[in-house]
Amino acid sequence: MTDEVVSLVSLREGEEGVIQAVSGGPGLIGRLASLGITSGIKVRMVRNIGGPLIVTTNGTRIAIGRGQAQKIVVRRLTAGEEEDKTA
Amino acid sequence: MTADGELLVALAGQPNVGKSTVFNILTGLSQHVGNWPGKTVEKKEGYYSIDGRRIRIVDLPGSYSLTAYSEEEKIARDFIINERPNAIVLIANASAVERSLYLLAEFLLLNVPVVVALNMMDVAEQQGVRIEVRMLEKYLGVPVVPMVASKNKGIKELVSAILHISEKGDNFNPSLADVAEDHRDIFAELAALLEPYIDPPYLIRWTITKIMEGDPDVTERMAQSVPADVWRRTQAVLREHEDSLLAVVRGRYDWIEGAVRSATSKFKRGQILFTDRLDDILTRPSLGIPILFGVLAVVFAITYGLGLPLQQVLESLMRVLVTWIEPLLGQSPWVRGIVVDGLVGGAGTVLTFLPVLFFFFTAMAFLEDVGYMARAAFVMDRFMHFIGLHGKSFLPFCLGFGCNVPAVMGARILESGRIRLLTIFLTPFVPCTAKLAVVTLIAAAIFGKDAFLISWLLIAGNILVLGFTGMIVSKLFFTPMHMPFIMELPFYHKPNPRTIGIVVWKRIIAFLRKAGSIIVLFSVLLWLLSHIPGGDIETSILGSVGRFLEPVGRPMGLDWKMIVALLSGIAARENAIAALGVLYGVGEEGIRVILASVMGHATALSFLVMLMLFVPCVATLVVMKQEMGSWRWFLLSFAFMLFLSYAAGIVAYRGALMIGI
């Protein structure tokens, strides 16, 4: 089990990660939290080809601009790793 | 609260959870329903009566949280705080309970009785999420009503829950989310400092939480009302604990986690959803962008392919109608003129566009309802950056093709003030249906078989102008800045004919109302002005004003009637058709025949170019001013459009003459 901590933008499509931290102003942190993007939550990368990316979490899919996504730090889950609790 | 036993109930919830669907069922009204976040941007009211009790129901704009990041969220929050409704119905999305509960956690702090309407149970089911409603109720301490609003399920139960809770009054004791454990003492410290200065309607717990969250409004207000030394100490505490916001968020998610653990289970997992498959295609730039243009092309092909032939049929029907009614009108040239040239030639010609509008509205409502709009906005994001905007602005622009007024209002979903301003500034360059009607009609009359091409070029040109203007204005007036782009992509769903029907119906009615009021009045007025005193256009009041204006139109090859037509478009864009109809007296022969004989190609072209770029109708101007909130920007945009349309008109005219069109 490797604990690779990276920015959200470096997750490839299909990969999953657990959010470790969101940096940025209260506006960004608060808005993302109200959409379910906050520390401890598991996300899956759906679309990541330049431009904004799309992640899914708990039944929500969200488009996030690259600039904002760079401020989200995740722990990459390696394939097959049984994801632990998501919150 | 309202007097005489009337109840005030607010429908709140995150965007796109079905608030307006529930509102429409209860009140019988028809608020805009579609499948993308951010349709309702103003609060709307209606009534529902049961057992002799009247309930005033308010449909609030969707808000992800109660920290007001965008205009609509501010509206929702201020309403709850200032109006203190008897009950709030928090509409939650059963297929995304976590984030619906996040908003609930905030609402519960406001100490107003809340009923949770757990909507979209069908979607949750499809995704294999099972929710034990009783368990959830017990955990939250709040009544929970499962619903499928789009299928009318659960409404009765919701109403009785509302009645029940608003009678219980103060007996409402929900479980509340605390701040995370390690910050409880900070919370207590802040509370001790600020408590004496928090006055109703603001609540202590809510205010402290908002301060910890760094809510700009609340912080600002407290800074004003708290003595300087207390405020300094407050700020010192906050500075020392910069992670207060995270503690609040963490506290909420602990509470949510508890609810989810006690009440939901996943019985199926790992299924590939339909939405995933479609998104794989539609959000991939290499496919998504061509598909978007394809989709738009199909929309216009349907609109014009089916709508225009019907428009022609209506036009000939109208001529038949004239031959029937003419003998009944007696001898007076005035009565005949008002009816045949004024009403029929003016307002009647406008009405023949009904089929075109019908097909356009239906196609757009379909795209909205299946959930495509948010994807279109997503793939457009990269292009929108060139013009200083981002993908979300594409949503109001799309509304703009229908009518610019809701588009300007719709810009409220944009969180950043400058993006909103620029979006509003550019909206008039989105050709609305009324503008398109004028263009199609004139192009068809003048350019014959090239009409389609000319119309397309004009529309494309209009959109290019939008692009260039955006580029220039954002370069000139705004410093480059990170533009936060966060947008939810809803699930696709099967088109619901009822929802689509309601949307189309509402827009058609709005058009008919406009045609039956402003445009009828205007047509008659214009006819009178162009025939008083002598009964002859050239010597009429309008004729003399017109000749005075004639020099203005000369560089573009326009005669005064065309200038009047252009100006009359300010009252309502369709008036341009009505005005041409009235001034050239097309009542009997139909506008196509007459126009062809009075307008040369170059003139028609410059007229159309000017019309595309000219200042929008009054309705749009009024909301632009209101939403821009600044005279400076409004006047700048007004002057810009005047100048641009004038200059472009001249260029089009001279250019057309030069290449001999």
Ligand SMILES: Nc1nc2c(ncn2[C@@H]2O[C@H](COP(=O)(O)OP(=O)(O)OP(=O)(O)O)[C@@H](O)[C@H]2O)c(=O)[nH]1
């Ligand atoms: N499957 C399903 N769809 C629903 C249900 N309720 C509403 N919808 C659909 O969800 C979409 C959003 O509904 P709206 O009523 O427009 O949502 P809203 O909360 O008013 O949205 P905003 O005004 O944008 O905040 C529409 O396409 C509805 O037809 C439901 O119970 N099940």
Ligand SMILES: [Mg+2]
């Ligand atoms: Mg709504």
